[in-house]
Amino acid sequence: QSTGKQWYQRRVRDIKEIVKFADIRGVRVVPELDAPAHSGNGYQWGEEEGLGKLAVCVNRDPWEKYCVEPPCGQMNLANPNLYDVVEDIYRDMLDSFTGTAFHIGGDEVNFNCWNTTE
Numbered sequence: 001q002s003t004g005k006q007w008y009q010r011r012v013r014d015i016k017e018i019v020k021f022a023d024i025r026g027v028r029v030v031p032e033l034d035a036p037a038h039s040g041n042g043y044q045w046g047e048e049e050g051l052g053k054l055a056v057c058v059n060r061d062p063w064e065k066y067c068v069e070p071p072c073g074q075m076n077l078a079n080p081n082l083y084d085v086v087e088d089i090y091r092d093m094l095d096s097f098t099g100t101a102f103h104i105g106g107d108e109v110n111f112n113c114w115n116t117t118e
Contacts, residue, residue, distance in 0.1 A: 005049065015096045023098055031097050033089060034105030040073010043085075051081040057113035066116075068108040078117040 015031075022029045033039075039055060046054035056076045063070040076082055093102055 005045070007045075012092050012096055019097055028099050029097060030099055030101060030103065031093055032103035032105060033093065034103075035086070036075035036077060036106075037067065037108045037110065038073070038105060039075050041071060043073070043075070046079075046081065046085070051085065052076075052079050054079060054082050054085060056117050057110075060113070066113045067110050072110075072113065074109065074113050076117055077114065 019029050040058035041055075043055035044058065046052060053076050055073045057066040058071075058073040060066040060072045063072050066072045067074070075086070
């Protein structure tokens with residue numbers, strides 16, 4: 001079974017192939033890393049890698065209390081390890097996409113969720 005990091009590295013390679021395919025055809029791929037909300041699933045690997053919880057409220061119910069729409073999950077801004085992970089993701093995005101822009105989301109944060117962090 002692969003680790004979260006190995007899975008992520010495969011996805012970066014996949015993204016580069018998609019961008020190359022699009023570039024050849026004159027299509028620009030504009031990525032979005034929706035953060036800090038809408039980002040619970042996909043960050044669960046942090047604990048098994050010794051980085052703690054990178055996301056909080058992942059798939060919490062009742063979802064209406066913890067997020068704008070399911071599935072719930074937000075980046076855990078109280079975890080200092082999150083910032084290194086996000087920096088690496090942004091670096092990979094800059095290395096993987098040929099355009100000059102990407103979207104970061106930034107909407108629909110639920111403070112009830114963040115108030116569950118320690």
